[in-house]
């Protein structure tokens with residue numbers, strides 16, 4: 001096993017800065033998730049670690065070795081792609097055996113290792129099949145087996161679950177985490193744009209946007225202490241409400257005011273223009289008018305089974321809040337954010353004010 005260190009890594013493709021001055025350390029045995037929207041540079045980062053792309057600037061270390069100029073096959077990393085990239089004409093056995101052949105491992109040992117890893121992943125009864133005779137979940141396991149059979153020091157996965165249907169995805173999420181973190185304890189870097197995957201699997205998450213690292217932290221830190229509005233709105237579903245307004249003092253108390261309502265805020269909140277944030281779940285609601293509650297008209301309802309979310313309209317903006325059952329469109333709702341669960345952001349830099 002090994003730690004992975006990226007130091008001031010930049011990758012430029014023509015005019016596109018795919019990765020911008022990224023510094024990130026993945027500890028030995030850690031499960032690090034690179035999370036961000038499409039095009040934020042996650043895959044490019046992973047491909048640079050694998051050696052499939054060369055950094056334009058910066059250093060990549062695996063263990064104590066600077067690997068910038070080391071061939072991908074000599075880095076002792078294994079990568080699993082979204083498409084699995086299994087060889088269609090080979091059996092499952094042949095697919096898993098292939099990397100060992102490349103490493104010139106003797107035949108009897110190859111067989112032993114293939115059977116061992118196949119048993120470990122519960123695919124030993126599929127060894128004679130071809131990839132097209134497998135389900136998505138089984139193909140995914142074969143791809144994992146093929147990558148793991150080499151006993152790499154670092155395991156790289158690029159959206160490995162995105163081709164699976166929702167039910168199998170949830171199950172594989174759990175299995176993968178158990179296998180990689182709890183059973184093998186292998187250093188893993190996992191790319192996804194799915195925040196639920198990131199939150200449930202990661203030891204730490206690195207959130208990226210437009211090639212830049214936004215924040216690195218445990219799932220709890222990312223969720224409860226987002227460093228900026230990007231992280232705050234990217235993680236959590238439905239996304240955090242962010243409203244622009246002004247903090248003023250009135251009768252020795254501080255209020256956040258917009259043209260539609262005002263909300264009392266803590267005394268240490270700085271006066272002037274500000275962004276406040278609160279999650280849809282962190283709101284107290286009432287279907288009847290109550291003192292200190294803000295009135296709003298419901299313009300949309302999202303029913304997610306156990307939970308209902310309503311969109312409340314204020315002309316210039318709308319907010320989303322978790323609402324009681326049996327609420328109807330066009331009805332009035334009364335709400336206020338839970339005071340200790342509000343976030344404040346600088347309107348210019350969009351960074352958190354704590």
Ligand code: ATP
Pocket residue numbers: 013014016017018019036037038039040041042043044045193
């Ligand atoms: P996705 O989730 O869609 O795969 P990503 O976060 O993995 O996105 P990258 O694939 O790393 O993003 O791409 C980052 C940026 O670099 C994008 O703007 C992309 O178009 C650009 N890019 C990536 N590879 C190349 C390439 N080989 N040539 C030119 N531009 C590229």
